[in-house]
Amino acid sequence: MNETGMENRKPAGGTRTGRPRARRPDLETLYTINEDGSRNFLHPADVHGKWQVRKNIVWALLLAFYVLLPWITIQGAPAVHIDIPGRVAHLFGFVFTSQDFYLVFFLISGMGFALFFVTSLWGRVWCGYACPQTVFLEGVFRRIERWIEGPGERRIRRNQGPLTLDRFWRKAVKLSIFLALAYVTAHVFLSYFIPVKELLEVVRSRPGAHPTAFFWSMFWTAVLFFDFTWFREQTCLIICPYGRLQSTLVDADTITIGYDRQRGEPRGRKLDSGGDCVDCFRCVAVCPTGIDIRNGVQMECVGCTNCIDACDAIMEKVDKPKGLIRYDSERGFETGKRRSLLRPRFAIYLVLLLIGASVFTAVASRRTPLEVTLLRPQGLPFRIHDGRIENQYTLHVQNKSTREMIVLVETTEDPGMQALEDASGDPVHIDYVVPRARLALPSLGDSKIPLFATMARTDFSAPFEHTIVLVDSLTGVRREFRLPFRGP
Ligand code: SF4
Ligand code: SF4
Known part of the structure; x- marks a missing residue:
């Protein structure tokens, strides 16, 4: 050595x-x-x-x-x-x-x-x-x-x-x-x-x-x-x-x-x-x-x-x-x-x-464990049909928790209708169509929720935002989400 x-x-x-x-x-x-x-x-x-x-x-x-x-x-x-x-x-x-x-x-x-x-x-x-x-x-x-x-x-x-x-x-x-x-x-x-x-x-x-x-x-x-x-x-x-x-x-x-x-x-x-x-x-x-x-x-x-x-x-x-x-x-x-x-x-x-x-x-x-992202369709953000303006949305919903979620889409306390005020302060009414209003999401799973919002063309005066709520029915976790409404 x-x-x-x-x-x-x-x-x-x-x-x-x-x-x-x-x-x-x-x-x-x-x-x-x-x-x-x-x-x-x-x-x-x-x-x-x-x-x-x-x-x-x-x-x-x-x-x-x-x-x-x-x-x-x-x-x-x-x-x-x-x-x-x-x-x-x-x-x-x-x-x-x-x-x-x-x-x-x-x-x-x-x-x-x-x-x-x-x-x-x-x-x-x-x-x-x-x-x-x-x-x-x-x-x-x-x-x-x-x-x-x-x-x-x-x-x-x-x-x-x-x-x-x-x-x-x-x-x-x-x-x-x-x-x-x-x-x-x-x-x-x-x-x-x-x-x-x-x-x-x-x-x-x-x-x-x-x-x-x-x-x-x-x-x-x-x-x-x-x-x-x-x-x-x-x-x-x-x-x-x-x-x-x-x-x-x-x-x-x-x-x-x-x-x-x-x-x-x-x-x-x-x-x-x-x-x-x-x-x-x-x-x-x-x-x-x-x-x-x-x-x-x-x-x-x-x-x-x-x-x-x-x-x-x-x-x-x-x-x-x-x-x-x-x-x-x-x-x-x-x-x-x-x-x-x-x-x-x-x-x-x-x-x-x-x-x-x-x-x-x-x-x-x-x-938040309930992540929501708005995916807008390509092309015009709205279309006019039968005297009503229709906005289509796709919500990308993601469960970032380690357990299953049952997600409910709530558009209003009175389902199908939401009372809002437009830019001039006048009340406007929106109708919603949510084909999948209830969604089971496994842990770390994600899914897309299509959503349609319509209102009478005569009610529309300027673009505005409206609110939808996503709720995890198992835990009560709520996520409010603002959506833009566009018109002519
Ligand atoms: S402290 Fe540094 S110098 Fe001292 S034995 Fe360890 S590596 Fe070597
Ligand atoms: S520093 Fe300490 S261990 Fe290193 S050679 Fe000198 S007496 Fe020996």
Whole structure:
């Protein structure tokens, strides 16, 4: 094993003893990629400490949350469910259809600015604690790997040695469990898109019975197996755009994980070297992205806190105060001054977050489960027949709730007649013909209701609006709707 805790198959140069010198992390290259482009596979050393305990608690809660959320129902529908073919989304009791797509803008921008806001305060706390990639990789897959193949140092030794029976069976068992877990995780992911009961049915059926669902389950199983078995931190370093954005979101007052250079330098293996850092490389050995935090804040740091716990343990051993690596702001590390929350970046992200969240909440809460849209026929908006003006309408009625509706069309308290006043204030009378005045609408169903309104030509003096009422007879929900009446 080398001191950086990695397989490091491409050592750079040699030492005076003739042994290859381990390549050390620097700011110029990605440590997990060798010079020839091959992978330098990481085996972070095990670490224990208070931050690991906190993370384990958060991960356990989040794992339960991610797995159980699609099983929880609110008003008969899954708490979170996105039906792509049906173009319907269920979100904690709200139902959104394709007509509500504009709300996605506010939802996504609100979530994006929430992430920006949190990052400007606490750096990549999302990556270290809550990102599903971290939760599943560190909380499940890496943990199983440790149980089967031992701690990082032993795994490196074994991988660099010959293929013995011991190494073979451990690898075989690990990969089999990883494959099974990738299959389960893929189905957890799919359960956000396919209702759980249908998904269980798909699992029990032969592949040909549900070819599309089968394809996606195999596709995501393969992707997750590849990701959690081999690709791992490369997802964060190469694919995830958030890590790249990080440097534009943080400033000198953002709380990130960092190394106290003032206290640590000059570093040295001897305790009397001047600084508190004993250059033990323990912080590098435990890092899941293979960086040396002592080089400063880096894009590859996912805020996992491993180096804090590792360094605190070393400080305890050498009888020095903990916190050489800790959460602090750049200003805090340099000057020891208190950090200020009130700064422009913080305020701008907060305002943008509040705008997105407020618009989304206001518009979403004003939506009605009984959606009505007027579809006017093409051509003239009216016709004259037997001395009467006739306006024809088509109402597109949509049930956006999770239960059936019986919709009644009410045109007046005295059916067939509605008393109105025209522009001059004179009373006018409209007759209605509603071929389908009662309509059963299943959950998320829609239908079209034709409607005719007529009035005597002699009564018409100017265009006006009249009101019809749609009532869900099961719940009494009423929706008044204004219709224009046009004439010659
Ligand atoms: S530098 Fe520290 S906090 Fe950042 S990824 Fe490495 S171990 Fe985790
Ligand atoms: S773990 Fe602490 S003491 Fe050891 S090298 Fe890292 S910063 Fe220095």
